[in-house]
Amino acid sequence: MEHLSDKKFPVNSKDYNLYEEVGEGVSATVYRALCIPLNKIVAIKVLDLEKCNNDLDGIRREVLTMSLIDHPTVLRAHCSFTAGCSLWVVMPYMAGGSCLHIMKSAYPEGFEETIIATLLREVLKALVYLHAHGNIHRDVKAGNILIDSNGAVKLADFGVSACMFDTGDRQRSRNTFVGTPCWMAPEVMQQLHGYDFKADIWSFGITALELAHGHAPFSKYPPMKVLLMTLQNAPPGLDYERDKRFSKSFKEMVAMCLVKDPKKRPTSEKLLKHSFFKHARSTDYLARTILDGLAPLGDRFRMLKAKEADFLAQNKVMYGDKEHLSQQEYIRGISAWNFNLEDLKAQAALIQDDGVQNTEGQDMNSKSKNGYNEVVGFAPEPQSPESDKLSNAVPVQKDVLDDFQNIKDSLASFPISPLQALKGCFDVCEDDVNAISPNSKDVVQSDSDQQFQLQPAAREEDMEMKQDNGENLERSRSLSRCVIPGRQKFLSGSLIPENVLSPSRKANGDGDREYLQPKYQPERNYSGPLSYCHKKDTNVPTSVEDTSGGMVVQHKGRFKVTQADLSPKAAPANCSTNQVCGGSAIPSTSTVAVASILPSLQYILQQNAMQREQIIKLIKCLEQTSGHYHMEFADSCTRDLSQISSASAREKELQSQVISLQQSIGNLVEELQRQKIINSQLERQLNALHK
Numbered sequence: 001m002e003h004l005s006d007k008k009f010p011v012n013s014k015d016y017n018l019y020e021e022v023g024e025g026v027s028a029t030v031y032r033a034l035c036i037p038l039n040k041i042v043a044i045k046v047l048d049l050e051k052c053n054n055d056l057d058g059i060r061r062e063v064l065t066m067s068l069i070d071h072p073t074v075l076r077a078h079c080s081f082t083a084g085c086s087l088w089v090v091m092p093y094m095a096g097g098s099c100l101h102i103m104k105s106a107y108p109e110g111f112e113e114t115i116i117a118t119l120l121r122e123v124l125k126a127l128v129y130l131h132a133h134g135n136i137h138r139d140v141k142a143g144n145i146l147i148d149s150n151g152a153v154k155l156a157d158f159g160v161s162a163c164m165f166d167t168g169d170r171q172r173s174r175n176t177f178v179g180t181p182c183w184m185a186p187e188v189m190q191q192l193h194g195y196d197f198k199a200d201i202w203s204f205g206i207t208a209l210e211l212a213h214g215h216a217p218f219s220k221y222p223p224m225k226v227l228l229m230t231l232q233n234a235p236p237g238l239d240y241e242r243d244k245r246f247s248k249s250f251k252e253m254v255a256m257c258l259v260k261d262p263k264k265r266p267t268s269e270k271l272l273k274h275s276f277f278k279h280a281r282s283t284d285y286l287a288r289t290i291l292d293g294l295a296p297l298g299d300r301f302r303m304l305k306a307k308e309a310d311f312l313a314q315n316k317v318m319y320g321d322k323e324h325l326s327q328q329e330y331i332r333g334i335s336a337w338n339f340n341l342e343d344l345k346a347q348a349a350l351i352q353d354d355g356v357q358n359t360e361g362q363d364m365n366s367k368s369k370n371g372y373n374e375v376v377g378f379a380p381e382p383q384s385p386e387s388d389k390l391s392n393a394v395p396v397q398k399d400v401l402d403d404f405q406n407i408k409d410s411l412a413s414f415p416i417s418p419l420q421a422l423k424g425c426f427d428v429c430e431d432d433v434n435a436i437s438p439n440s441k442d443v444v445q446s447d448s449d450q451q452f453q454l455q456p457a458a459r460e461e462d463m464e465m466k467q468d469n470g471e472n473l474e475r476s477r478s479l480s481r482c483v484i485p486g487r488q489k490f491l492s493g494s495l496i497p498e499n500v501l502s503p504s505r506k507a508n509g510d511g512d513r514e515y516l517q518p519k520y521q522p523e524r525n526y527s528g529p530l531s532y533c534h535k536k537d538t539n540v541p542t543s544v545e546d547t548s549g550g551m552v553v554q555h556k557g558r559f560k561v562t563q564a565d566l567s568p569k570a571a572p573a574n575c576s577t578n579q580v581c582g583g584s585a586i587p588s589t590s591t592v593a594v595a596s597i598l599p600s601l602q603y604i605l606q607q608n609a610m611q612r613e614q615i616i617k618l619i620k621c622l623e624q625t626s627g628h629y630h631m632e633f634a635d636s637c638t639r640d641l642s643q644i645s646s647a648s649a650r651e652k653e654l655q656s657q658v659i660s661l662q663q664s665i666g667n668l669v670e671e672l673q674r675q676k677i678i679n680s681q682l683e684r685q686l687n688a689l690h691k
């Protein structure tokens with residue numbers, strides 16, 4: 001595989017000297033390097049092909065796109081070639097690094113508006129070019145906006161880009177679940193009608209918020225929660241109160257991008273004409289401002305990496321147990337996503353929405369409650385009547401149910417089950433999917449040939465799980481897993497909270513999040529890696545790994561596929577011991593029965609609880625009544641006792657009299673006997689005298 005895009009650059013690894021590491025993705029490491037024959041500093045992205053064995057199409061497309069591109073704001077590949085098991089992509093060296101790394105190193109609160117306008121204008125130019133040439137970038141985010149030493153901005157990373165003019169399989173790839181959750185447009189998550197270049201406009205809006213705050217909205221939440229919040233909540237935006245430092249035109253521009261209906265979003269071309277970009281300066285302004293005084297990229301990268309390692313090591317010491325570690329790993333990036341339904345529920349349940357949530361989430365909720373979205377002036381997302389019913393029915397448990405209800409509603413709004421959808425791209429155990437859709441009767445056929453059905457009983461099960469999250473949480477968190485985590489990588493985006501990297505971070509409206517956040521739960525899901533999900537490649541030879549948590553039989557792009565994913569029919573047998581696939585504590589076949597029994601059990605439980613209350617009330621009443629009874633009884637007892645005691649004295653007296661009488665009688669009987677004997681002796685003597 002060899003693509004020579006620029007004849008000047010040699011296509012032999014011997015012609016390059018690799019220097020220090022300046023970036024890392026899931027399956028790629030980026031080095032600063034010297035092109036020896038040209039004596040030119042370049043960046044070389046080294047992709048481990050063994051790790052991408054199912055994503056060669058994606059890589060080929062990335063390289064092809066990069067080599068065909070000819071625009072100053074889009075990162076172009078000089079050339080690419082294979083070296084052993086690696087693919088080397090030679091590119092211009094962007095000495096400033098990514099905007100994300102610059103923020104992490106020096107601007108944890110985000111950039112000021114002029115910088116943002118300048119950066120975003122350049123990104124928008126790139127999008128105008130890509131869209132005009134039929135490309136959707138699909139991964140616009142601060143981590144993919146690179147700056148060179150002169151301040152020139154380039155949009156990078158075409159790992160997941162797609163061509164809008166593709167047909168057949170390529171077209172179908174636009175019906176797959178691709179990108180990084182925080183930046184992902186709702187229609188990309190939903191997979192209803194596929195999506196188009198407007199998905200990039202959504203990601204562009206999210207990137208604007210990321211550059212403004214130093215992090216993307218919902219970034220503290222685990223990936224599935226992000227999906228649900230994106231679908232469920234009103235779109236995020238700049239807040240008039242909290243974001244006072246930003247202009248009205250910036251707020252409007254963001255609001256235009258973050259409209260859920262893609263048709264209502266502007267094209268990149270139209271957006272470029274927005275008044276906000278009048279704030280933009282020439283790119284050398286960036287060099288004079290945000291790049292000024294920054295350490296060399298390699299040093300910054302090493303520093304961030306060391307801090308992340310420290311942070312993780314600390315967490316390992318503090319929360320060394322398996323559950324916490326796996327949770328950490330899960331949140332660190334989507335490469336390690338393990339879409340175990342139980343885990344997801346547990347993850348969602350762990351988020352304390354009231355009080356500890358980030359302000360984005362809070363804002364969204366309060367906006368929705370007020371019936372007006374202050375930021376962008378949109379009506380709140382309508383709540384389902386079902387949701388109202390549920391919350392009215394059990395007011396006491398409203399808080400607990402809210403979270404469940406969010407999940408339930410959002411799942412219902414998915415044209416295909418998110419877990420089923422994610423299954424194609426990530427690790428979703430078959431039985432996890434079964435747990436959501438045990439019997440596919442009302443099947444919705446999606447473009448990507450996936451089927452699903454959301455069973456009410458399974459929802460009940462969800463509810464049960466939520467309501468009883470103490471016990472079930474423990475259970476679910478202790479479940480074994482499908483996939484052994486791969487090599488832990490430090491992704492291009494730092495995944496640790498900025499308050500860790502920048503302890504000096506001050507509260508600026510949303511700074512209160514830091515201390516409210518549960519310690520074991522990392523806050524941010526920063527620039528996670530990307531996925532190109534190529535569903536047609538399932539026949540690609542697999543690399544089999546024996547794992548304790550589950551058999552990884554295939555690498556789908558950057559994600560692993562477990563045996564359970566590939567052999568749905570075998571899943572119940574495999575899962576019967578809950579060890580091989582580890583997806584659910586209950587085998588999938590019995591999950592159906594359990595799901596149908598649970599509502600009844602729930603009902604009985606409620607009945608019991610009510611009865612218990614009644615009994616407690618009755619006991620209390622009885623206790624009060626029995627209090628009077630005891631007093632009366634005590635009085636009567638005292639009386640009786642005195643009577644009994646006097647009676648018994650007399651009885652004793654009588655008894656003693658009887659006894660003494662009996663004794664007297666006995667004495668008299670003895671006396672009588674003695675007298676009789678004397679009498680008979682006397683008689684005998686008299687008789688003898690008479691004779």
Ligand SMILES: Nc1ncnc2c1ncn2[C@@H]1O[C@H](COP(=O)(O)OP(=O)(O)OP(=O)(O)O)[C@@H](O)[C@H]1O
Binds near residue numbers: 097156529
């Ligand atoms: N040409 C370049 N010059 C300087 N740094 C670069 C260059 N290309 C990439 N990097 C750095 O390397 C990081 C990882 O690169 P890249 O995004 O291409 O890898 P990836 O595997 O696609 O990662 P991800 O999936 O997280 O986007 C980037 O975030 C950036 O910081």
